Each structure stands twice: as structure tokens, then as C-alpha cells.
Amino acid sequence: MALIPESAATGTHRMPPGPGLPRALQTAGFMFFPRRFFDYSRRRYGDAVTFSTAFDSRFVMLFDPDLVKQVFQGNNEQLRAGEANALLGPVLGERSVLLLDGAEHLRHRRLMLPPFHGRRMQAYEQTMRAAADRAIDSWPAHEPFALHPSMQSLTLEVIMRAVFGMEPGPLDDELRAKLRAMLEPVARPLGIMLMLFSGRLRRGQGAAAARFAEQRRAVDEILFAEIARRREDPDLEERDDVFSALLLARDEDGSALTDQEVRDELLTLLVAGHETTATGLAWSFDLLLHTPPALRRLRETLAQDDEEYLEAVVKEALRIRPVIPGVGRVVRGEPFQLDGWVIPPGVELNPSITTIHRRADHYPDPQSFRPERFLGPDAPDTYTWIPFGGGTRRCLGASFALMEMRVVLRRVLERTELQPTAGPEKVQRRAITLVPKNGVRVRMTSRNSV
Numbered sequence: 001m002a003l004i005p006e007s008a009a010t011g012t013h014r015m016p017p018g019p020g021l022p023r024a025l026q027t028a029g030f031m032f033f034p035r036r037f038f039d040y041s042r043r044r045y046g047d048a049v050t051f052s053t054a055f056d057s058r059f060v061m062l063f064d065p066d067l068v069k070q071v072f073q074g075n076n077e078q079l080r081a082g083e084a085n086a087l088l089g090p091v092l093g094e095r096s097v098l099l100l101d102g103a104e105h106l107r108h109r110r111l112m113l114p115p116f117h118g119r120r121m122q123a124y125e126q127t128m129r130a131a132a133d134r135a136i137d138s139w140p141a142h143e144p145f146a147l148h149p150s151m152q153s154l155t156l157e158v159i160m161r162a163v164f165g166m167e168p169g170p171l172d173d174e175l176r177a178k179l180r181a182m183l184e185p186v187a188r189p190l191g192i193m194l195m196l197f198s199g200r201l202r203r204g205q206g207a208a209a210a211r212f213a214e215q216r217r218a219v220d221e222i223l224f225a226e227i228a229r230r231r232e233d234p235d236l237e238e239r240d241d242v243f244s245a246l247l248l249a250r251d252e253d254g255s256a257l258t259d260q261e262v263r264d265e266l267l268t269l270l271v272a273g274h275e276t277t278a279t280g281l282a283w284s285f286d287l288l289l290h291t292p293p294a295l296r297r298l299r300e301t302l303a304q305d306d307e308e309y310l311e312a313v314v315k316e317a318l319r320i321r322p323v324i325p326g327v328g329r330v331v332r333g334e335p336f337q338l339d340g341w342v343i344p345p346g347v348e349l350n351p352s353i354t355t356i357h358r359r360a361d362h363y364p365d366p367q368s369f370r371p372e373r374f375l376g377p378d379a380p381d382t383y384t385w386i387p388f389g390g391g392t393r394r395c396l397g398a399s400f401a402l403m404e405m406r407v408v409l410r411r412v413l414e415r416t417e418l419q420p421t422a423g424p425e426k427v428q429r430r431a432i433t434l435v436p437k438n439g440v441r442v443r444m445t446s447r448n449s450v
């Protein structure tokens with residue numbers, strides 16, 4: 001079994017220290033008690049720690065905002081997020097912005113950004129509010145139900161309308177059903193991860209991989225037909241969904257995204273934007289319902305049409321319960337200088353979102369849900385609050401997600417009274433996200449009709 005020396009200096013490289021434990025033990029630490037393992041490692045070795053697990057024989061986790069800043073500001077040809085995200089290739093397709101690096105990545109990002117900014121965003125607000133109303137109307141009165149699945153349907157509906165530009169009807173139903181069938185294994189706690197780690201999915205081996213390929217074909221058939229239909233649509237320029245904006249987007253030299261690229265980016269926006277936002281919302285409700293003073297203050301400020309505290313609630317929820325635990329960048333080309341360390345090509349750097357958000361020096365009493373941290377001039381900075389990653393790879397849908405969380409929280413509080421039916425939720429890992437273990441069970445004690 002491989003051992004990692006406590007501090008490794010080989011030739012011109014100088015790796016940060018790390019636990020000298022067998023890989024199997026480090027793997028167990030990551031899988032079964034990550035939080036304690038990271039806290040212990042940080043105390044023992046410092047803010048940059050080299051680990052070795054069954055999934056990666058040598059990688060460096062970063063626990064400090066200044067180190068994270070150096071990584072997020074690094075050159076994107078040298079620090080490659082696309083390579084770190086390669087696991088998602090079979091689902092998203094190789095032309096997804098999440099999987100590309102360097103100049104190709106920047107080109108896709110530039111083409112995708114406009115619909116996520118300015119006036120276009122305002123058009124989505126109404127869609128989000130209507131989806132919240134439909135969810136609220138579907139909840140049973142006075143009976144316990146789980147909020148997380150309801151938030152998943154809600155955010156899927158928002159993506160279908162705002163991103164795909166689908167109207168309710170048979171095509172919308174069919175696409176949703178096929179997407180759900182394809183993505184269902186991704187949502188299982190370890191399902192697709194195990195297939196991916198073993199390489200079976202990539203090579204198309206085994207019954208599960210064959211089933212997945214079939215489901216992906218069914219989704220692609222609908223998407224490619226829809227791409228062809230929209231390209232011919234005389235009203236394309238009048239539409240305000242992201243799908244249409246992707247079809248219209250042009251480089252400086254006038255070239256457009258190909259059909260395959262549009263398909264890959266649509267799936268990317270769906271996969272990156274749907275479960276994540278639903279989980280952020282579920283955690284926000286869990287935290288608010290178990291922190292009565294914060295809930296009271298939120299209701300009072302919203303009654304005066306003041307959204308400053310609402311914004312702080314959303315930020316604090318994403319701080320204390322980040323949906324994605326960390327992000328990755330693989331070093332390529334020259335070794336990467338990180339403070340006094342020299343990280344060789346091939347090694348992945350992982351800013352740990354969870355650990356940085358728990359640092360008591362930046363967040364006093366870090367386990368308490370205190371939205372007040374985000375009010376006033378001392379609010380945490382760009383490298384201390386990183387639920388959306390950072391640099392040229394920062395989440396493309398961050399403003400979209402933050403707006404959706406604000407709109408839905410506000411609408412639910414305006415129209416309903418919810419009571420928790422159990423204690424605060426425990427964190428469970430599901431694929432690449434951290435979700436509430438029991439789905440945030442609540443009871444609705446009152447509901448206004450509008």
C-alpha cells in the first residue's frame with residue numbers, strides 16, 4: 001500500500017505535507033468522516049495538505065482563502081478545471097463548458113454569458129414566481145411532506161421554461177420524463193460515481209452503461225429535433241430563453257455553436273442548475289425553520305419590502321451548507337508555484353469550500369446560522385465565501401441561482417406557514433452534492449390563496 005511522506009520534495013517540486021496513512025485509510029476518511037478528517041489534517045499539516053486516496057493517488061486540498069485566491073487567479077491553460085470535471089463527460093458530452101479548458105472554454109463561456117445577465121434575467125423572475133406558486137398549491141395542508149423533492153420539481157420546471165424555453169404540453173412532459181430516466185442514476189448516492197470510477201460507463205460496458213446509453217440517445221433525439229426546429233423558427237430572435245440565445249450567439253468572427261455544442265450546453269445547464277438550486281433551497285428552509293429569530297427577522301423585513309436580510313439569509317445558507325463541497329484544477333505545463341510550494345503537472349488542487357466556510361477566524365461561531373454576518377461592511381470577501389467556486393470558472397448560473405432562491409423563499413414565506421416535523425437535517429453526500437438526509441420534512445399549517 002502506498003504511503004505519502006509527511007513532506008515531499010522531489011527535484012524541483014515541493015509538495016505540501018500530508019498524512020502518512022495508507023491510501024485505504026485516507027479513502028475511508030474521505031468517504032465516511034470527511035469533516036473530521038479535514039479538520040484534523042488542517043490542524044496537523046496546515047492550509048495546504050497532500051492526500052492520497054483510491055480515487056487519486058496524489059492531490060492537494062486547500063483550506064485558506066489566500067491560497068484559493070492564487071488558484072482562482074491562476075492561468076486557465078495551466079490550471080485546468082475541465083480536466084478535473086472529466087467524470088461528468090458521459091452525461092454532459094465532451095463539448096460542455098464544464099469540461100473544456102483554455103481558449104475553448106473561454107469561447108464557450110463568452111457565448112453563454114449574455115442570457116445570464118441584465119435585462120434577460122428579469123424575464124426569468126416571473127417564471128420563478130409562477131413555479132413557486134404551483135409548488136405551494138400542490139402541498140398538502142396539515143400533513144407532513146418533504147420539501148426537498150418539491151424543490152427539485154420546482155427548479156426543474158424553472159429550467160424547462162427559462163433555459164429550454166419549453167411550454168407546458170406533451171413535448172415538455174416527454175423530455176422531462178426522458179431526462180429524469182437518464183439522470184436518475186446520477187442522483188443516487190453512489191450509483192454513477194462507482195460506474196464512472198470503474199471506467200465502465202466511459203467504455204460503454206455492462207448492463208447499466210447500455211441502459212444509460214439508450215436513455216441518453218432518447219434525450220438526444222428530442223434535443224436535436226428541437227434544435228433543428230428552432231433554427232428554422234422565424235421568431236427565434238423574439239424569444240427570451242437561454243436555448244434560443246445559444247442558437248443566436250456568435251463569435252467575433254461570426255461563427256456559432258454547433259448542434260452538438262448546443263446540446264451539450266443545454267444538458268450542462270440542466271445538470272449544473274437544477275439539483276444544486278433545489279438543494280440550496282431545501283437547506284435554506286431547514287436552517288430558517290430551526291432558527292426562529294432569523295425567520296422572524298426575515299418575515300418582518302419582507303413585510304416592509306426590504307430584501308437585504310433575505311439576500312443575507314441565502315448567502316449564509318450557502319456558507320453553512322454549501323451544496324458542492326469543493327472544486328478542482330489539474331496542473332498542466334509548468335509546475336505551479338503556490339506560496340512556497342511547487343506543484344508538479346498532473347496534480348489536482350482542490351479548494352475545500354466546506355472547510356473554508358467553517359473557519360472560525362473568518363466566521364466566528366461557524367456552526368451557527370447567522371445571516372447578520374453578511375450585512376454591513378465586514379461581510380466575507382470573494383475568496384472566503386466560495387459556494388460558486390471562482391475565477392474564470394465561477395458558476396455561470398450564480399446570479400440565476402441566487403435570484404431563484406430569493407424569489408422562492410419570499411413567495412413561500414408570503415403565502416404559507418411551515419413547521420418543521422423533525423430536528424435539523426444531517427448532511428448526506430449524493431453524487432457530487434451535499435443534501436439534507438431526510439428531505440426536510442415539514443407541515444404546512446396555513447396557506448394564502450394568492
Ligand code: HEM
Binds near residue numbers: 389
Ligand atoms: C445554488 C446553486 C448552485 C451552486 C451551489 C453552484 C455551484 C457551482 C460550482 C461550485 C461550480 C464550479 C466552479 C469552479 O470550478 O470554480 C459551478 C459551475 C457551473 N455552474 Fe453552477 N451552481 C449552482 C447553480 C447553477 C445554475 C442555476 C446554473 C445554470 C442554470 C449553473 C451553471 C453552471 C455552469 C455552466 C458551470 C460551469 C462554469 C465553467 O466551467 O466556466 N449553476 N457551479
